[in-house]
Amino acid sequence: MKPIIKYIIVLFTIVSFGQDINFTTQNLSINKHIDGTLLMPNKLNATTLAILIADSGPTDRDGNQNFQKNNVLKKLAEGLSNQNIATFRYDKRIVKQIRKGNVDPNISFVDFVNDAIAVIDYFKSQNSYSKIIIIGHGQGSLVGLVASKVNVDQFISLAGSGKSIDNVIIDQIAQMDPALIKDTKLAFESLKKGQLTKDYPQALSGIFSSDVQPFIMSWMQYNPQELIKNLEIPTLIINGTKDLQVPVSEAELLKNASPDATFKLISNMNHVLFIIDGKELENSKSYNESFRTISSELITELITFIRN
Structure with missing residues (x-):
């Protein structure tokens, strides 16, 4: 290809993509734990803000981890902001700690909840948006449920579990062994009483190691069905039919607990919000396919849902 032709093609591509971007980007530090990205629609009447809360693990603001890059939260944020809805997404606090080489061994699920509340409070205090929405993905659904008691106008559970984490783990183990x-169950009973335990199956040491147990203990105290039942704001529950991590039955538990919630299943959508036409291998590979x-x-x- 001649250089001038190649240059024109590249320039045309950049212009074409630029026409699809209807927002400006601003990086924000909410506090010492929370860094994130605000997308602000270019239209002057953008009065709605959606706060995106990430899934489990050391997940960054774009929805990625070290060995899993799909940009799911970035794509979600851009999709909404192109439709005149401002979005804010942020790195989980453990991401910042890992980058600085200073991971807090006492980090708890409550820390994630407090971070979400801090983000909500920050934007509420700015008075820039008349409507604040929480969109929690995976584990972020539970975090969002706990954090949405005040200053939130709508809540969206995106691939959120309907069971507490101890019951999720028990269900998974029932399928494995x-x-x-x-x-x-005996190990979880000890944790429910606030007691660390050394009596657990050695095959599950990754779950019940002494440094992980306090985090699990703080996580399992929250029952998503109880939380969503008592949530007094418009709620949307969405799940994909090809979600390998959170089956449709989990979304149905949330819906049963909150009959007034809007419920939507998206055919062939997987956990990272891609449409999967093939089988499990394609599904699994897609977690690391950012294209x-x-x-x-x-x-x-x-x-x-947001506009209604």
Whole structure:
């Protein structure tokens, strides 16, 4: 290809993509724990803000981890902001700690809740948006449920579990090795009483190691069904039918607990919000395929709920 032709093609590509961007970007530090990105629609009448809360693990503001890059939260934020809804997404506090090489061994689930509340309070105090929405993805759904008691106008659970984390783990173990269920339940019973335990199946040492138990203990105290039942704001529950991590039955538990909530299943959408036409191998590989686009139906459903 001749250099001048190649240059024209590259320039045309940049211009074409630029026409699809209807927002400006601002990086913000909410406090010493929270750094994030605010997308502000270019239209002057953008009065709604959606705060995106990430899934489990050391997940950054774009929805990525070290060995998992799909940009799911970045794509979600851009999809909403292109439709005149401001968005803020942020790194989980452990991401910043890892980058600085100073991970807090006492980090708890409550810290994630407090971070979400700090973000909500920050934007509420700015008085820039008349409507604040929480969109929690995966574990972020539970974080958002706890944080949405005040100063939030709508809540969206995106691939959120309907069970507490101890019951999620027990269900997974039942599928892997039913012989471990009894000892696993006994270990969780100790944690429920606030007591660390050394009596657990050694095959599950990754879950019950002494440094992980306090975090699990703080996480398992929250029951998503109880929380969503008592949430007094408009609620949307969305799940994909090809979610390998959170089956449709989990979303149905949330819906049963909150009959007034809007409920939507998106055919063939997986946990990272991609449409999967193939089987499990394609599904698993997609977690690290950032070239994919997220479900357009998902964006449509979110926009419809938010505007109504």
